[in-house]
Amino acid sequence: MIEWKNDYSIGVADIDEQHKKLFEIANRAYSLLKNELITDKYDQIAVIFAELLDYTGYHFGFEENYMKSIGYKKLLSHKVIHDDFVERVKNIDLKQVDEDQDKYLMDLLDFVANWISDHILVQDKLITKA
Numbered sequence: 001m002i003e004w005k006n007d008y009s010i011g012v013a014d015i016d017e018q019h020k021k022l023f024e025i026a027n028r029a030y031s032l033l034k035n036e037l038i039t040d041k042y043d044q045i046a047v048i049f050a051e052l053l054d055y056t057g058y059h060f061g062f063e064e065n066y067m068k069s070i071g072y073k074k075l076l077s078h079k080v081i082h083d084d085f086v087e088r089v090k091n092i093d094l095k096q097v098d099e100d101q102d103k104y105l106m107d108l109l110d111f112v113a114n115w116i117s118d119h120i121l122v123q124d125k126l127i128t129k130a
Contacts, residue, residue, distance in 0.1 A: 001027045002113045008120050011128045015066065019120055026112045027054050033105040037099040041101045046094055052112070053089050060086070063124070072127055081123060085115060 004023050010015050029048050032041055060082040069110045088111070097104040 001030050002109075002116070007008070008102065008117075010120065010124045012066065015059075015122055015124070018055075018062060019116070019124075021055060022052075022059065022112075022116055024107060025055060026116065029105055029109055029112070033102060033109065041099075041105065042098045045097055045101060045105060049089065049092060049094070049097075056082075056086060056089070063127075068129075074126065078102055078123060078127075081119065085119075 002023050004020050008019060010019075025048065029045075032038070032044050032048065035041075060079075064075065064079055065083065067078060072078070079099070090109070092104075
């Protein structure tokens with residue numbers, strides 16, 4: 001489970017709320033992973049992947065527009081980091097996910113949890129310090 005802490009707040013209310021939504025998506029993946037009553041999780045995994053991809057597209061666009069509006073000098077390098085995340089999620093092979101669902105859920109959770117945490121605490125915090 002990935003818990004939101006005030007340390008993750010960057011001080012921009014809309015962006016902070018969007019970050020909380022990313023935590024919510026990751027936590028749904030965690031709940032699915034821990035649910036031993038569901039033997040075939042493929043459809044739910046596919047829904048979570050699709051939502052993650054869709055929501056990050058929305059969030060990254062919003063965040064990039066915000067950075068542009070304040071004249072953030074590192075916008076392009078920040079956008080590259082966002083684009084890399086989207087590509088990584090897009091390149092997940094759902095056929096492989098179906099072969100070992102819990103492993104892929106765990107891999108997704110590790111990747112997303114670490115990425116979200118590191119990205120917010122390092123990259124996004126720089127936005128409001130600029």
